[in-house]
Amino acid sequence: MDLTPATAEQRFVLTHAAGIETLAEAERFADATPDLLDAILTGIGDFAAGEWRPLTRKGDTVGARWTPEGVVMPDGYPAAYRAYVEGGWGTIGSPAEYGGQALPFAVATAVLETLGTADMGFALAPTLTVGAIEALTHHGSAEQQARYLPKLATGEWTGTMNLTEPQAGSDVGALTTRAEPVGDGNWRITGTKIYISFGDHDMADNIVHLVLARTPGAPAGTKGISLFLVPKFRLDADGNPGAPNDIRVVSIEHKMGLHASPTCVLSFGDNGDCIGELIGAEGAGMRAMFTMMNNARLNVGLQGVQVAEAATQRAVAYARERVQSARASTGGAPVAIIDHPDVRRMLLRMTAQTMAARALVYYAAGQVDRATLGVEGAKTRLDLVTPLAKAHGTDIGCEVASLGVQVHGGMGYVEETGAAQYYRDARITPIYEGTNGIQAADLVGRKLVGDGGAGVEALFTEMEAEVGHAALRDLLNDTRAVARWMLEADVDDRLAGSYPFLTMLATCTCGWLLERQGRALDQVADPDFVARKRAAVAFYLDRIVPEARGLGMAAMAGTGGLYSLSADQFAAG
Known part of the structure; x- marks a missing residue:
């Protein structure tokens, strides 16, 4: 199935959730003019539809x-990745x-x-x-930045x-990977890491691994962890990839989904x-890694979108065709299933939830930029909404992908239609980069109680x-009441209710x-865009918002x- 880039929706949400026009008033982001934004969104849409979309089925199947020499990507992927690099999209x-x-x-x-x-x-x-760039930008030495950032x-x-x-x-505090000083300022790394996405592949000339490890005499737990830059190939005197760096790909995981991503x-x-x-000081690894991790958490929430x-x-394409x-x-006479009320309900829910997740993640992205501007x-707002974007964005991704299978009916359970791939791909997102339960614990612990x-x-x-909407105002009042209860509750009670609270707040x-x-729709000239957005917003406020009130x-x-x-009684027959 061809991709229809959501260009108009993205442009609208950049304006009304991320506040891109306000950001562009700052000298740092003055280049983010409306004309440039439109060109970028249109250009990436054309590129993705033409170069990447045709590969997705092969990537899955x-x-x-x-191989003993390393990971080999499916045919077409190295060329498509080179086109991404040559197009300047990175x-x-x-x-x-x-x-x-x-x-x-x-915008990124x-x-x-x-x-x-x-x-x-x-x-x-x-x-x-992107996360590696962020970590090196904030914590790398000037020499490390000069050697690695231009290529990244x-x-x-x-x-x-x-x-x-x-x-x-x-x-993470239980890790055992070791780093021993060599004597020339470098360190000898020994250990095993698992679940490393794109830990190896044949699409780029080098891979820059950021590795958490313990140095000699380091204290136990997270305080004893340092961060190291470990390239797949060491750099020669000219800064080019040279000798292999004694990193072995033991295996890749046989996963439920995301088969185009070697884990x-x-x-x-x-x-x-x-x-x-x-990278940085000894013992400061977790602080440096969390710079990368927080970036990654927003981008995992974006995967839900x-x-x-x-x-x-x-699902919409199938529902319009299936009679x-x-x-x-x-x-x-029989009609296309899009005319049946329950299919309409599912499609509108999918549309509304997708718009909701996009608004939440783009809003968080706008806070990244505002924090950058000081x-x-x-x-503070970014810290608060990051667990919401990661957890709720990925919950929505799983829900919408599951509904997509349901719209297809029995054909959705058949791999050839492609609907099942979305659910299989999505299911990891509530798990990695900190499970959604960890996001909820972070919300009620550090983010709520911390201040x-x-x-x-x-x-x-x-x-x-x-x-202004009555149901939304009721949800706001209910969520505020739960937050105040959480502030007075003991830690176990807060954690027990953390997930429903996160869902309410999100x-x-x-x-x-x-x-x-x-x-803001009165400013939009496209009647189809306006109709679709109005219908989705009304569905969300009238039907999804009241559901969240029930979580109080x-x-x-x-x-x-x-x-x-x-624990034994859980397993009782």
Whole structure:
């Protein structure tokens, strides 16, 4: 199925959720003119539809392949990646001093959305590179930046982050990878990392791994972790890839989805000759890595938008073509299933939820840019909405992909139609880069309690000044009440209700952003765009917002009943 880029929708949301016009008033982002934005969105849409979209089926059915020499991508992927690099698409948000265009992160977010809608697995390669650029920009030495950022900025080299180990999982503090000083300022790296997306491939000349490891005598836990830059190929005197760096691809995972994205087990230093460079100070690895991780969390939330947009387009196309049964109210000849009320319900829900997730993630991206500009309160707001964007965005991606299968009926369960791929691809997103349960715990722990509720209250106050829809105002009041209860509750009770609270707060935020968009439709000339947006906004406010109100009791139920069974009783017959 061909891709129809969501260009008009992206442009509208950049304006009314990310606030791109306000950002462009700053000297740093003065190049983000309306004409340039339109050219970028149109250009990436044409590129993604023409170069990346045709590969997605092959990426799913053939997938990346492990060989003793390294990972081999399916035919067509290396050429398509080179076209991405040659087109300058990797430079959109990269620093200008290293060859980037230094445009707002919100613009780069829209570009990445289009690429991921075309081929979500493939788009993980540039997604991770963006995070590596961010980490090196903030924490790398001047020499490291000069040697690595120009190639990462263009995408000629790709980046990864290496946290997880077989025994550690989400408990990063339990990692055991070691870094021993060589004596010349470099470090010898030894250990194994798992779940490394695009940990190896044949599309770029080098791969820059950012690796968490322990130095000799480092304290236990996260305080003893440092971050190292470990290239696949060491650089020669001219800065070009040279000798291999003793990194072995042990295997790639056989996954439920994302088959175009090789998820690698990497072994560093089997022969005692893997050399890395320390990024920042010893023991400061987690601070540096979280710069990359927070960026990645927003981009994982964006993956929810990507897969939701693709699944919705496919479901709408199928529903318009598939003829089955007469409409109940009219009788007569069979009609396309898009005319049946329940199919309409599913398609409108898919459309509304996709718009909601996009608004939330773009809003967060706009806060990244405001924090970069030093706008007061932007960093606090970004910290608050990041777990919402990651968790709620990916929940929506899974829901919409599942509904897409349902619209297809039995044919959705058949792989040849392509609907199942979206659900398989989406299902990892609530898990990686910090599970959604961890996002909820972060929300009620660090983000809510950390400042005594001031940050979330500021958000409530801003929403309160704009919200007009009755159900949304009721949800706002309910969510505020839960937040105040959370501030007084003990830690276990907060954690027990953290997930429903996150959903309430995210739904309230999405409703606020969608209602704002609805008020701006008088400025839009395209009647079809206006009709679709009005219908989706009304569906969200009238049907999805009231559902979230029902989560209030669960959010404040505490641990009651959760520990009424012993661990053994869970397994009782």
